Amino acid sequence: MPNVFGAPHKGTEPRHEQVVFCQDEASGLRAIIAIYSTALGPSLGGTRFFPYGTEEEALSDVLNLSRGMAYKNALAGLDLGGGKAVIIGDPAIDKSEALLRAYGRFVQSLNGRYYTACDVGTFSEDMDVVARESRYVTGRTVAHGGAGDSSILTAFGVFQGMRAAAETMWGTPSLRGKRVGVEGVGKVGHRLVEHLREDGADVVICDVNEGAVDRVRSLHPEVEVVADADAMVRADLDVYAPCALGGSLNDDTVPVLRAKVVCGAANNQLAHTGVEKSLADRGVLYAPDYVVNSGGVIQVADEIEGFNFDRAKARASGIYDTTKKIFALAADDGVPPAVAADRLAERRMSEIGRLRGILL
Numbered sequence: 001m002p003n004v005f006g007a008p009h010k011g012t013e014p015r016h017e018q019v020v021f022c023q024d025e026a027s028g029l030r031a032i033i034a035i036y037s038t039a040l041g042p043s044l045g046g047t048r049f050f051p052y053g054t055e056e057e058a059l060s061d062v063l064n065l066s067r068g069m070a071y072k073n074a075l076a077g078l079d080l081g082g083g084k085a086v087i088i089g090d091p092a093i094d095k096s097e098a099l100l101r102a103y104g105r106f107v108q109s110l111n112g113r114y115y116t117a118c119d120v121g122t123f124s125e126d127m128d129v130v131a132r133e134s135r136y137v138t139g140r141t142v143a144h145g146g147a148g149d150s151s152i153l154t155a156f157g158v159f160q161g162m163r164a165a166a167e168t169m170w171g172t173p174s175l176r177g178k179r180v181g182v183e184g185v186g187k188v189g190h191r192l193v194e195h196l197r198e199d200g201a202d203v204v205i206c207d208v209n210e211g212a213v214d215r216v217r218s219l220h221p222e223v224e225v226v227a228d229a230d231a232m233v234r235a236d237l238d239v240y241a242p243c244a245l246g247g248s249l250n251d252d253t254v255p256v257l258r259a260k261v262v263c264g265a266a267n268n269q270l271a272h273t274g275v276e277k278s279l280a281d282r283g284v285l286y287a288p289d290y291v292v293n294s295g296g297v298i299q300v301a302d303e304i305e306g307f308n309f310d311r312a313k314a315r316a317s318g319i320y321d322t323t324k325k326i327f328a329l330a331a332d333d334g335v336p337p338a339v340a341a342d343r344l345a346e347r348r349m350s351e352i353g354r355l356r357g358i359l360l
Contacts, residue, residue, distance in 0.1 A: 019059075035110075035114055044083060050087075076297060147300055184242065189212075250271035288337055295316040
């Protein structure tokens with residue numbers, strides 16, 4: 001099992017502040033809420049509804065995802081910490097009003113230490129149901145005063161990060177004429193394709209869901225389709241955009257990757273520590289996932305003060321500058337961009353978190 005309670009020592013990262021296991025037998029709810037840090041404020045992160053094979057897999061995922069949210073929120077400039085939740089089950093079969101409302105009761109029991117939102121397997125309509133039992137819910141439908149589908153600014157932010165990577169690699173913040181492979185054209189990926197086509201990029205796609213591929217092809221018949229993720233990483237690409245589940249950059253895929261830039265929406269793209277160095281050694285410019293995919297959390301976080309799309313989009317536009325700053329810091333320090341991003345996030349959590357020790 002993951003070492004949740006292992007005591008940190010000098011030179012290692014802090015451990016999670018709180019991990020909560022939630023069960024309601026009547027509705028079938030089995031959920032885990034993980035709060036990594038509240039140094040910058042209440043933790044915020046989505047709820048993933050997924051048919052994990054074991055409880056260990058679910059725990060490992062929520063611990064990794066919640067840590068990523070702390071770093072993501074820090075670099076997005078939000079006064080929010082990092083948290084995440086997972087619900088174990090098949091959303092197509094197990095999701096129900098009773099289960100979502102039971103989950104909402106557990107979120108409410110944390111008294112604002114954790115704000116939830118959408119993630120894989122959950123949607124704005126689900127958040128409306130959760131919100132019937134909890135005040136600490138974002139990513140709600142527009143009809144209920146929410147931001148609606150957070151994939152809108154997630155895709156926009158990834159595109160801004162990709163523009164920054166293009167400028168760093170090729171000297172111009174445009175993807176015109178570049179060949180971009182989008183792995184996963186679901187909620188975020190299909191919107192990213194729209195931005196890329198508008199910018200003049202040549203797009204290659206793949207997805208395990210044939211319906212998702214057909215949707216993109218119906219709008220853009222010129223888009224090329226490859227068989228699967230393995231074919232995608234081996235394709236002749238300028239940019240590889242992983243937009244499905246994490247772990248796509250690993251010891252098997254990095255050696256055969258032909259793209260010079262990696263920039264996508266998926267969380268936890270690096271399968272393990274050390275992959276970032278392998279990418280750098282091969283001359284591949286990696287845009288850290290939690291930096292470029294932060295548009296969604298910026299969108300849902302804006303709900304907390306009363307949602308304004310223009311304000312949220314303006315903040316998400318800053319992903320371009322943040323990504324460029326990380327690339328410059330990486331070059332100056334002689335480290336991979338993933339390391340530079342971690343350092344920048346940790347610095348903000350430390351500096352701003354320290355202020356909370358000032359007695360008011």
